Amino acid sequence: MESKLKYYLQVADNALILSHRLGEYSSHGPFLEEDLANTNVALDLIGIAESILDETGRQEGLGRTGDDLAYRRNETEFLNCLLVEQPNTDFAFVMVRQFFTDAFHFYFFSELTKSNDAFLSAVGYKSLKEVTYHLRRSSEWMIRLGDGTPEANAKTTHAIQTLWKFSHEFFIENAIDLEMKNAGIGVDLKVVESNWMQKIREIFYMSKLSIPENNYQYSGGKNGVHTENLGYILAEMQYLPSKYPDAVW
Amino acid sequence: MNTIAPAMEELLAAFEEKINAEVKIEPKDWMPEEYRQHLIRQISQHAHSEVIGMQPEGNWISRAPSLRSKKILLAKIQDEGGHGLYLYSAAETLGVSREQFIAWLHEGKAKYSSVFNYPTLNWADVGAIGWLVDGAAITNQVSLQRTSYGPYARAMVRICKEESFHQRQGYEIMWRMMEGTKAQQQMAQDALNRWWWPALMMFGPHDSDSPHSSLAMKWKIKRESNDYLRDKFINKTIPQAELIGLKVPDPNLQLISEGIYKHGDINWDEFWEVVKGNGPCNQQRLEHHIKAHKEGAWVRATALASKSNN
Numbered sequence: 001m002e003s004k005l006k007y008y009l010q011v012a013d014n015a016l017i018l019s020h021r022l023g024e025y026s027s028h029g030p031f032l033e034e035d036l037a038n039t040n041v042a043l044d045l046i047g048i049a050e051s052i053l054d055e056t057g058r059q060e061g062l063g064r065t066g067d068d069l070a071y072r073r074n075e076t077e078f079l080n081c082l083l084v085e086q087p088n089t090d091f092a093f094v095m096v097r098q099f100f101t102d103a104f105h106f107y108f109f110s111e112l113t114k115s116n117d118a119f120l121s122a123v124g125y126k127s128l129k130e131v132t133y134h135l136r137r138s139s140e141w142m143i144r145l146g147d148g149t150p151e152a153n154a155k156t157t158h159a160i161q162t163l164w165k166f167s168h169e170f171f172i173e174n175a176i177d178l179e180m181k182n183a184g185i186g187v188d189l190k191v192v193e194s195n196w197m198q199k200i201r202e203i204f205y206m207s208k209l210s211i212p213e214n215n216y217q218y219s220g221g222k223n224g225v226h227t228e229n230l231g232y233i234l235a236e237m238q239y240l241p242s243k244y245p246d247a248v249w
Numbered sequence: 250m251n252t253i254a255p256a257m258e259e260l261l262a263a264f265e266e267k268i269n270a271e272v273k274i275e276p277k278d279w280m281p282e283e284y285r286q287h288l289i290r291q292i293s294q295h296a297h298s299e300v301i302g303m304q305p306e307g308n309w310i311s312r313a314p315s316l317r318s319k320k321i322l323l324a325k326i327q328d329e330g331g332h333g334l335y336l337y338s339a340a341e342t343l344g345v346s347r348e349q350f351i352a353w354l355h356e357g358k359a360k361y362s363s364v365f366n367y368p369t370l371n372w373a374d375v376g377a378i379g380w381l382v383d384g385a386a387i388t389n390q391v392s393l394q395r396t397s398y399g400p401y402a403r404a405m406v407r408i409c410k411e412e413s414f415h416q417r418q419g420y421e422i423m424w425r426m427m428e429g430t431k432a433q434q435q436m437a438q439d440a441l442n443r444w445w446w447p448a449l450m451m452f453g454p455h456d457s458d459s460p461h462s463s464l465a466m467k468w469k470i471k472r473e474s475n476d477y478l479r480d481k482f483i484n485k486t487i488p489q490a491e492l493i494g495l496k497v498p499d500p501n502l503q504l505i506s507e508g509i510y511k512h513g514d515i516n517w518d519e520f521w522e523v524v525k526g527n528g529p530c531n532q533q534r535l536e537h538h539i540k541a542h543k544e545g546a547w548v549r550a551t552a553l554a555s556k557s558n559n
Contacts (some may be wrong), residue, residue, distance in 0.1 A: 020311065023310040023311060023319070023323060024310065024311050026303060026307045026310055026323070026326055027303045027304050027307045027326075027537065027538075027541065028541050028544075029541065029545065030541075030544070030545025030546075030548035030549055031545060031548075031549055032300065032330055032333055032334055032337075033334070034545075034548075035303075035330055036327050036330045036331060036334075039323050039326060039327040039330070040327065042323055043320060043323050043324060043327070046316060046319060046320055046323070047320065049316070050316045050317075050320070053316070066316055067315045067316055067317075070316055071314070071315070090544065091544075091545065091548045143555065144551055144552050144555035145548075145551055145555075147555055148550070148551030148552065148553075148554040148555035149547065149550050149551045149554050151547050151550070151551070152547055152548070152550070152551030152554075155547065233311075236311045236312055237311060237312070239312050240312060240314035240372060241314055241315075244430065244432055244433070246430055247314075247429050247430050247432065247433050248425070248429055249314040249315045249318055249372070249425065249426075249429075
């Protein structure tokens with residue numbers, strides 16, 4: 001697969017896998033309104049993923065559909081960052097994971113609008129409308145969680161301590177990112193990282209939350225090397241198409 | 250007593266006059282206590298049904314077999330939760346808080362539709378729920394758009410619009426599966442076999458055995474009888490099944506005249522066992538709701554405590 005299409009998959013897979021995790025959380029929310037908001041974000045993300053996967057299939061020209069790319073690739077062919085595949089441990093984990101990803105999406109799609117690839121630029125403009133709302137929601141939740149009760153602050157601090165090590169993979173440039181940036185197709189991840197850090201500092205300050213001292217960062221997802229979580233996600237997600245390969249749903 | 254009794258009679262007469270003239274009863278209007286209690290029970294049960302109903306379908310979100318079907322399922326479950334919200338709001342106009350309704354549910358004092366105590370065992374069950382369970386619900390809810398309590402009637406108008414979409418998406422899943430491989434056809438028939446009778450039971454006991462019906466009919470909370478609505482559903486649904494090659498699992502089904510069917514005996518022993526709590530998933534559904542609610546307590550507390558709400 002050519003580099004540009006792998007770049008497409010990096011963008012699509014973050015949205016697809018996070019949407020899956022949010023889907024798993026349906027009926028587990030702390031109250032009904034929040035349960036529905038969560039599903040709403042899941043729907044936006046699967047919509048973003050679907051449009052990119054469909055286009056990837058078209059441009060690849062091998063007859064694969066968006067569904068084929070979602071349901072018939074193996075773990076090593078998924079190029080999402082490790083953060084989005086982390087489990088729904090509790091509401092604090094769900095929301096910290098969401099906040100980190102929403103902030104990334106907001107600044108990433110803002111930059112992507114400048115892409116010289118017409119499709120990616122359009123994806124940037126279209127997605128920006130949705131992720132602007134996502135970021136507002138998760139930012140407000142971070143403040144409620146951090147600057148509310150001591151129990152919530154402690155749970156959120158624990159989630160941040162656990163997930164921080166997966167938070168910078170978004171900005172660790174791999175060979176595809178570099179090639180796409182140089183071609184004017186991809187974004188400059190340093191710009192995205194700088195904006196992201198500023199947003200995190202601002203919201204953490206308002207939330208009375210801290211950035212962990214241990215800044216060791218994991219990566220691998222964008223190159224197809226994942227945590228153990230992804231295998232289980234795909235085992236469920238791809239169950240029917242794998243078991244009944246001839247069926248059309 | 251002598252001074253109160255005539256006033257009550259006058260109030261009741263004015264109330265019934267409104268009912269007879271098809272004027273909606275609104276939250277601030279005087280209403281008999283039995284009317285209020287009936288509505289509190291019925292609307293909260295309806296709200297709980299929408300919310301508990303998110304679970305059997307939610308069981309397949311992570312295994313929905315295509316991006317399109319996953320999107321539709323997510324949106325549908327979101328709609329059901331939204332219906333729960335409208336209905337809790339309508340029920341709250343009767344003077345009981347949502348917290349209280351949820352507490353009654355958890356204490357076993359409030360019920361939800363028994364149909365959601367059955368499991369979803371294959372993907373076609375998602376289709377069967379949309380087609381049959383939502384189909385049965387609409388049959389009932391269309392008549393409830395004319396119910397006498399204003400907030401409930403208005404909630405029903407919105408809900409019916411979405412439920413008819415759900416019914417069609419459910420039927421589309423079944424239709425696609427019947428057009429598909431032999432394994433898919435077997436899944437679809439299996440789902441129909443398991444959901445047909447619980448769907449018929451959704452309309453409740455026969456009119457002769459329905460304890461709440463008579464007063465509810467008089468005060469136009471309920472507009473059509475259980476048996477009338479059940480027959481309407483059956484007559485509508487059997488041709489849909491036949492069109493795509495599915496067979497309704499009723500060996501005693503009779504065609505009475507064109508488009509009019511008579512169903513075989515419903516297993517009311519099973520119905521009452523499920524109502525009593527002995528269905529395959531009663532415990533699982535309620536415990537799931539209690540667990541999520543308990544696990545969310547600290548989130549609700551911090552949301553109330555946070556300065557960001559000021």
